[in-house]
Structure formats: structure tokens, C-alpha cells
Amino acid sequence: MKKESDNSLNQGFTFTEIVSTVVVIGILIAIISPSWLGFIARQQLRTSTNKIYWAMQNARSEARAERTSWQATFKRNLENDRLQYAIHSADIMPIDLSESVWQDLPNGVQLDKEQTKIYKVDPKTNGVKLSDTGYYRVIFNYQGCPVYWGTEECTQGRISKGRVTLKHQHLGERRQCVIVSTLIGALRTAEDLSEAQSDGNRCYRD
Secondary structure (H helix, E strand, O other): OHHHHHHHHHOOOOHHHHHHHHHHHHHHHHHHHHHHHHHHHHHHHHHHHHHHHHHHHHHHHHHHHHOOOEEEEEEEEOOOOEEEEEEEEOOOOHHHOOHHHOEEOOOOEEEOOOOOOOEEEOOOOOOEEOOOOOEEEEEEOOOOOEEOOOOOOHHHOOEOOEEEEEEEOOOOOOOEEEEEOOOOOOEEEEEOOOHHHOOOOOOOOO
């Protein structure tokens, strides 16, 4: 009796059983993978939005603490195709920042250029450009107001409200953004909602 039991254990799996197992695993992977990738992409987009919010908030805080203009700058790294951001004094040109200052956002997160409403700038001069240079910025003056140029006062009239809008290559039309929503530099995050849910708290509307 013991001998028969040993023989049945030694026989192992049949070819049909192995193929069936592989097929079942393949089906499970096919079902789970899209959901898992979508979950990861949503997490990456949310994390990136929070990082952009923190970068702009930190630039504003530094400007008020140091009593001089600071900015958050954004660009696409051509080497690894990552969206990057940096926080620095407005007196330092973006092109002069060391690589260690730039922070990467997760792979797949992109800047929605059509929906992003902050200034495009020449990285060599920090001056505003109409054409796309690959560099964008938000400057806060010494009082924490978002301004066109760092030397301007809050009352000079060229207040720079706007938004940074992010998307993910795996999430279709889904958008999240950070909005400079008031003249004194208050920030908030938002995501695009359906038209039926439109209440002003969405990426396509300030």
C-alpha cells in the first residue's frame, strides 16, 4: 500500500495539467493587469500632483521667509523623458541649476501643455516667451504673491494666477492640476470631473 502511494507521488503533474495551469494563470494576469496598471498610474498622477503642490508652496514660503523672489520651474528631461521640477531663487537662471536640484516625477506623468496656464520661459534669461521652450515657471515675490517678474509688487497689476495640469500616458483624458487661485498666491489641487459634476473644482476651470 505504501509503495503504491509513493509511486503516485513520483508521477508529478501531467502535461495537460501543466498547460491548464499556465492557461489559467495567463487569464488571471490578463484580467488583473489592466486594473493594476490603472491603479499604479492613478497613484503616480496623484503623487505627482502633490509634489507639484508642495514645490509651489515651498517656493512661496521661501520667498516670504527670505524676503526675495523664489520660483518653481518645470521642464521635461530629454534624456529620460521625465517631467522634472526645481525650487530656486528667481535670481538663478533655470539653465544654471545643477542636476541635483531637479526632481523627477514618475515615468508616464506628463505636462498637459494645452491646459497648463503658467509662463513659458527662456531658461537662459528666465524671461517670458510665447513659443514653447520646454521650461515653465511660477514666481512668488517677497510677499508671496504670484507675479510676472520677481521684482514686481503685489499691487502692480501683473499678478500671475494660473495652473499646472498633469496627465498620465495610461489614463486617457484624466487630469489633475495645481492651481494658483488668488492674487495672494493661495494654492489648491483639483481634478477634472464630468460636466454633470461641474462645480468649479476641476482642472479645466480656475
